[in-house]
Amino acid sequence: MEARHLRYALALAEHAHFGRAARSLGIAQPPLSKQIADLERETGARLFDRTRQGVFPTAAGEAFLVRARRALEEMAGATADAGRAARGETGRLRLGFVASALLDPLPDVLGRFGRERPGVRLELHEMASGRGAAALIAGELDVAVTLGAPRGAGAEHLVSVPVGRDHLTAVVGSAHPYAGQASVSVDQLRRQPLIVAAGEDEPAVAACLRVLLGEDTAALDGATMARDVHTIMGLAACGAGVGLGPSRMREAPRAGIRFCEVTPRTALPDLVLSFAGRDRSPALGAFLDTVRRTCPHVGAALDARSGRA
Amino acid sequence: MEARHLRYALALAEHAHFGRAARSLGIAQPPLSKQIADLERETGARLFDRTRQGVFPTAAGEAFLVRARRALEEMAGATADAGRAARGETGRLRLGFVASALLDPLPDVLGRFGRERPGVRLELHEMASGRGAAALIAGELDVAVTLGAPRGAGAEHLVSVPVGRDHLTAVVGSAHPYAGQASVSVDQLRRQPLIVAAGEDEPAVAACLRVLLGEDTAALDGATMARDVHTIMGLAACGAGVGLGPSRMREAPRAGIRFCEVTPRTALPDLVLSFAGRDRSPALGAFLDTVRRTCPHVGAALDARSGRA
């Protein structure tokens, strides 16, 4: 059975007349008679009563037409849905991001994207850089925002562009000896218990801190590992030590903490947006477009690395 | 777009490989390539990503396949539903009947039919004979059980078979003078206020009573008109007069009434089952079949009047 049979049966039911139904279908009457006969043979049921007054569906015909209508609607809907999905109007976008990204570039991007593409279901997953990179490579994410570009097996197929940079800032509890200082030195940091989000899951940050603190790894090895910037600030507020994180932290001030610049000023790994260079979904394309328009300086980098879009 | 395109797309998604999908469809690989290409051109969206690892649906393809699956299910369901409807396993049967038919032949028939054809939706409408006949002729009922065969314009296209006969019985309140009598005469009836269900809507019963009570129409003209047997018995119980109805009334005894035979014994119009000779729906056929098997003597009459079934 083909869709044609359904269309013909519906037209016949609508016009109650072979000739007129055929005309409305743009074919001659005999082919319509034949197709309806074929359909009745295939279903094994008489679908129409041919009377002098007109052609009317039988009980079996009524039952058939109900589902035939639905079938054709589904077919039309399939094309429409495919088109919408292809234009990025619908779909799903799985975004992984480090918590600190929520402080600066993401609010603008997500707000704008949600407004422009209400049909795209955004799945947001806060996760450390290492896990985000792995999930992206494994195909569990469509796009990830991490600290530093993903490295390692599989990362070569990713496209990465920097979307934000920041420098290291210290955070301490209000009662901490450093609380009044505008800045702290590396020596001062070495003498205090440190709180960092720089474990295996944040390799770029860990590397950055290793460079800053030098060969003596004791300060880092003994540091408290926090999941994200909020945990760093929370622990600092408790007086657990000196927290080290991006200066973006100042965007989320909370009671009981003070910020100090780190001397010398130390650049943190770039906040990097990555996605699979291949298999770019329309929703991802739309998202990148929003990013491009939200952060103008990102556009050129995107064009250079992913070839158009 | 034809159903073929949907089947091909689903097979391709399932096998993730043009060659194997084509083999599973019983065609060669190039035609499958062409049909998929045609489908993508028609939908205006790329539906499959051809990679070395295999052929996978894009986001648009996923959206398309979801509805394609539904469309094909509807098509298969349309055929299945039509078959069921044609075999009388599903459908609708609108049955009109006089209240007294619920006392005798209908309980067995309806019980059996409900058990044998659980898929048929029975619509039961209690109504007087005249209205039942009119509704049948107007196509508002599929089958009617009336007192006497329908008459008048349009009735010639109906097939009617008797399904039960009965004779006139009187019913009075317990305190009525006739309450102790085994039978009442026509003269006694003429001297009492009568309660009958024999108005315009029950022409056959009215005619029957006119014959019984003779030329003197006073007794009938002054009779209380009741809707049905239950109303007759209720009014009789109140002492409103002598009720006249079928002896089937004895099947539904109630407090406060007594029955008396009418002398001479007077046959009431047959309980008649009627339906449109043309346009017999499968559900109706199944119902007639149940009637035939429930009331053996009806079978022959049915065969004789409706030519097989």
Next chain:
DNA sequence: GGCGGCGATACTTTGCGTGTATGGACGGCG
């Protein structure tokens, strides 16, 4: 009883889906 409308049937035509053969791109392997 002739006429007209309607659906079915017979036969021809045509278009499209299919098969065979082949091309082109990419990856694996010697």
Next chain:
DNA sequence: CGCCGTCCATACACGCAAAGTATCGCCGCC
């Protein structure tokens, strides 16, 4: 590094099935 194998796309010829044309059979109607 070049050969080969795999896989999908393209080219072209074939055949079937759907559409067209002509006609028949049936039934009401004037």
